[in-house]
Structures are given as structure tokens and as C-alpha cells.
Amino acid sequence: MTEQNNSGRNPEDRSASPLLRQRQATAAAPLPSPPLPTTSAPATAITPAHAAAGASSPCPWPNRAATQRLTLPRGTSWKESTNSAAAAGEQSSRVHWGQAMASAGGFGGLSLLLALSLCSALASTVHGEAPRRFWIEDDAFWKDGAPFQIVGGDVHYFRIVPEYWKDRLLRAKALGLNTIQTYVPWNLHEPEPQSWEFKGFADIESYLRLAQELEMLVMLRVGPYICGEWDLGGFPPWLLTIEPALKLRSSDATYLSLVERWWRVLLPKVAPLLYENGGPIIMVQIENEFGSFGDDKNYLHYLVQLARRYLGNDIVLYAVSLLIIFTTYYCLLNLLLIL
Missing domain, CATH: 3.20.20.80 (Glycosidases)
Structure with a gap:
């Protein structure tokens, strides 16, 4: 089944991210996870706007209406995916992290709220100390x-x-x-x-x-x-x-x-x-x-x-x-x- 991003273009055009190319190649079989209370909704594709936002923020905000739970490509652990993103450099890791947040489907029963909390913690780590106020x-x-x-x-x-x-x-x-x-x-x-x-x-x-x-x-x-x-x-x-x-x-x-x-x-x-x-x-x-x-x-x-x-x-x-x-x-x- 062909995914369509928010702008109507085929996500296969996104060739800049190795993580996403891997996901496209293995998305046919979802990653095994503990039983979930509901069926995962289709993942939201990453638009160029999302990727552009990732250059300035470690966590672009995903489409709330389409994103339900987090998943990773079959055969790829969460640690492997984040390490792979980090190896591409700080800017690339920010983009990959934002893409993983927006495009995933279900992650071991973690709620979206918990995932966003983890993302917020990563943002503080990337930029140093938490904002002073x-x-x-x-x-x-x-x-x-x-x-x-x-x-x-x-x-x-x-x-x-x-x-x-x-x-x-x-x-x-x-x-x-x-x-x-x-x-x-x-x-x-x-x-x-x-x-x-x-x-x-x-x-x-x-x-x-x-x-x-x-x-x-x-x-x-x-x-x-x-x-x-x-x-x-x-x-x-x-x-x-x-x-x-x-x-x-x-x-x-x-x-x-x-x-x-x-x-x-x-x-x-x-x-x-x-x-x-x-x-x-x-x-x-x-x-x-x-x-x-x-x-x-x-x-x-x-x-x-x-x-x-x-x-x-x-x-x-x-x-x-x-x-x-x-x-x-x-x-x-x-x-x-x-x-």
C-alpha cells in the first residue's frame, strides 16, 4: 500500500533519510510488540516541512490527528535507530528523531504522551540545560x-x-x-x-x-x-x-x-x-x-x-x-x- 504525505506527494521521494528508506523497505511486517488495547492508525508521513523544522528543533511536533502510537522498522531496535541517527551528525539526528516521532505506529504500548515527554527530555539534552524561567x-x-x-x-x-x-x-x-x-x-x-x-x-x-x-x-x-x-x-x-x-x-x-x-x-x-x-x-x-x-x-x-x-x-x-x-x-x- 502506498503512503501519501500531508502535501499529497509519495513518501518514496524522501531519499535524504536512511532510517526512512529502511522503514519503507520493511514496513510490510510490523515490529512484534505486547498486545495493544486498540488498533494502530496509519502512520503519518514526514513532509518536507517536518524535515525542515527538524533542522532547528530536535522534536518537530507530529500531526496529532494521524499519529497514535510509536513503532520502529521491523528488525530495528530503538537503540539501534537512535544510534544510527546520531552517527549522521547532530543536525541529521534531530531530523531523524522528529521523523521517527511523526511516522511511527506503535512502540511497546507506550502512549503518545510518554513519547512526547521523552522527546522533550531529548530536546533539553541536545540544547544543554533546560530553559531558565x-x-x-x-x-x-x-x-x-x-x-x-x-x-x-x-x-x-x-x-x-x-x-x-x-x-x-x-x-x-x-x-x-x-x-x-x-x-x-x-x-x-x-x-x-x-x-x-x-x-x-x-x-x-x-x-x-x-x-x-x-x-x-x-x-x-x-x-x-x-x-x-x-x-x-x-x-x-x-x-x-x-x-x-x-x-x-x-x-x-x-x-x-x-x-x-x-x-x-x-x-x-x-x-x-x-x-x-x-x-x-x-x-x-x-x-x-x-x-x-x-x-x-x-x-x-x-x-x-x-x-x-x-x-x-x-x-x-x-x-x-x-x-x-x-x-x-x-x-x-x-x-x-x-x-
Whole structure:
């Protein structure tokens, strides 16, 4: 019986795969297997599109409607088939694995779900470590597929001489912290208009990499206003010399253009150090305690869009409200009075 692939062409035209040629030559007699509860549906042929997808992915997704169970060519063991594919090189093995997934019929009673799980495991092996990811779901933090508890504290790189950075981070880790928070003061990195400083106290990239080396995560607070008991909340003083006067922390067009210029320098340095990119940064804070200052939602929306432009859509952005801080202090004070 002649198989037809999804594009209507005879699968015998697929001459690039030795595994498939072998299957075509021996498919008349299926591989013996334990009794199965149902009759296997006809296997789905591999289209050129499937093979092309295999070049970039170790597991092209099979046609769910046509694929029921997995089989191998008669007389060929699963180990022999995978070894044969691996011998043809990494790219060829990816294609063969995807073809075996999509074109097989029944494999010792394994369900398709189990087979796809094995394929997913192979994908992680081919590409190295499993994808890194941090997110919030169901009022909980999740890291790499498991719930995660943040035990954090602030260690500001710009308040410590670089020679002591490692010592202070190790002390924080010894206290049980797994996450460090730090502000990024604009006035430290741009003391004069378009005069950028990222050395010594201002070498934020080295600080973040050191945190990663010590297996500490980072919550980065990029402002542009940081408060932090720092001069002018981290704003460069030359902002006050601009005429007409800027309306800071607002949708003022001139102010926003200067924020964009600053973040256009800072955020590309930060992006490679995001957790998903192999770095330590799991979250990025926008502004600081803005709720006690104003209600310009357009300003906050602009900052979010600007951050997404450079950091992508997967990074967790957050804000800090003074209402939460005051509520926490109030509860603690009442607890102390009760005790």
C-alpha cells in the first residue's frame, strides 16, 4: 500500500533519510510488540516541512490527528535507530528523531504522551540545560517549574568599594539570603549630560556577574527615580538646569526623552544578565514609591513600554508602593506593642 504525505506527494521521494528508506523497505511486517488495547492508525508521513523544522528543533511536533502510537522498522531496535541517527551528525539526528516521532505506529504500548515527554527530555539534552524561567502565578513565585521563596535584602553596589563587594555579598548569603536588591542611581552613571561612567563604584555589570558567581539572584531597581536616601533620588543635578524647567517624574516630553536616552545606555547592559538569558536578574522595578507622589499613569505606562523594548516581554516588572511599606511598619509596630 502506498503512503501519501500531508502535501499529497509519495513518501518514496524522501531519499535524504536512511532510517526512512529502511522503514519503507520493511514496513510490510510490523515490529512484534505486547498486545495493544486498540488498533494502530496509519502512520503519518514526514513532509518536507517536518524535515525542515527538524533542522532547528530536535522534536518537530507530529500531526496529532494521524499519529497514535510509536513503532520502529521491523528488525530495528530503538537503540539501534537512535544510534544510527546520531552517527549522521547532530543536525541529521534531530531530523531523524522528529521523523521517527511523526511516522511511527506503535512502540511497546507506550502512549503518545510518554513519547512526547521523552522527546522533550531529548530536546533539553541536545540544547544543554533546560530553559531558565522565572514568573509569578497563583500569588506565588515560580522558578524553573517549581515554587520559589525569595529571601532578599538590599546590598547597593554604589555604597560599597568594589574590593568589598564579594565580602558583603557572602555575608548576606551567610544570613540566608538568596536574592539581592539594588538601585541604579542615574546621577552616578551620567554625572554630566551624555558623559557615561561604568567603572569602579559604577561597574554595575561586574557587580551583577559577581552576584551570579555567588549563586545569588538579583532584583534590579532601575528608577529613573530611586529615592534610596540618595541625592535628588538618583536624578542628575543637571536636570534642574534645563530651561524651560522639567516636570520630573511625569509625562513631560523633554524629561521622557532624557529618560529614554539614559535607559538606551543602561538596559542593553542589563539584558544579557536577565535570568532567562543565563544571568541573575529575576525582576526589574520601575520607578519607586510613585503612588505617594503622583497619579500620572501615562508616565508609568511609558516606562513599562520602554523597559519591555530593551528587556523583552518575559521579564517580571514590578513597582513599590509606600502604602504597602507603611502598612507593614504599622503592623510591626502594633505587634511590638502587643508583645
